[in-house]
Amino acid sequence: MRRVPKIVVFLTAIWLLSALSSCCPTIPAALEASNPAQPLTLKWSFQMTGPSCDRVYADDLDGDGHKEVIAGAQIAENPYLYVINYDGTLKWKYQPGCCVLDVYAADLEGDGYKEVIAGSSDGYAYVFNYDGTLRWKYHIGACVTRVYADDLDGDGYKEVFAGDRLFNYQGELLWEAVGAYSVYMADLEGDGYKEFIIGSKSEQRVHVFNYNGTEKNGNIS
Numbered sequence: 001m002r003r004v005p006k007i008v009v010f011l012t013a014i015w016l017l018s019a020l021s022s023c024c025p026t027i028p029a030a031l032e033a034s035n036p037a038q039p040l041t042l043k044w045s046f047q048m049t050g051p052s053c054d055r056v057y058a059d060d061l062d063g064d065g066h067k068e069v070i071a072g073a074q075i076a077e078n079p080y081l082y083v084i085n086y087d088g089t090l091k092w093k094y095q096p097g098c099c100v101l102d103v104y105a106a107d108l109e110g111d112g113y114k115e116v117i118a119g120s121s122d123g124y125a126y127v128f129n130y131d132g133t134l135r136w137k138y139h140i141g142a143c144v145t146r147v148y149a150d151d152l153d154g155d156g157y158k159e160v161f162a163g164d165r166l167f168n169y170q171g172e173l174l175w176e177a178v179g180a181y182s183v184y185m186a187d188l189e190g191d192g193y194k195e196f197i198i199g200s201k202s203e204q205r206v207h208v209f210n211y212n213g214t215e216k217n218g219n220i221s
């Protein structure tokens, strides 16, 4: 039986260890989109730095009537957050310290321009202006796997959820939701205040909080 060289075993072990210890998942196979009954036509494709793109989103950041595509490269080496024009050309890009895990866009202060929110496995939540300039970033520490924004208290300014924390639009910490994994904001009973809905990964529960961070009606399992 042919022996595997020690260096190959060593490098494979290093790769496996780094893949397991990182927030970045293993690299999937190449995309195949096919349906013989209804063939798909490729409009354009954009070459990223890494072999994996985990999060994509689209919105009209600058209000010119064309939506931009936001895409995050999920690779530890040379990762980038990309904002791509509707025609497939690069608008801007930003290099965080590690993989981009989630992206979202929202007009935080209602000035007509949407901000780009990104979470990274470098432990930071990032908020960018529509033109790619960094507005603020916050070091959460753990991998920032979810980002989202909505106006929770109805004051006209959107709050930013990132990782397990809630910030005001200027990046000031409002409160923490330790153990949060997924999030959404909606006015459940129509009283003008949105509730903060949080899915917990470890507890297998959904929690609903009032806009001020107090738990609403106990846990909903």
Ligand SMILES: [Ca+2]
Residues within 6 Å of the ligand: 059, 060, 061, 062, 063, 064, 065, 066, 067, 068
């Ligand atoms: Ca646009």
Ligand SMILES: [Ca+2]
Residues within 6 Å of the ligand: 106, 107, 108, 109, 110, 111, 112, 113, 114, 115
């Ligand atoms: Ca804005």
Ligand SMILES: [Ca+2]
Residues within 6 Å of the ligand: 150, 151, 152, 153, 154, 155, 156, 157, 158, 159
């Ligand atoms: Ca608000």
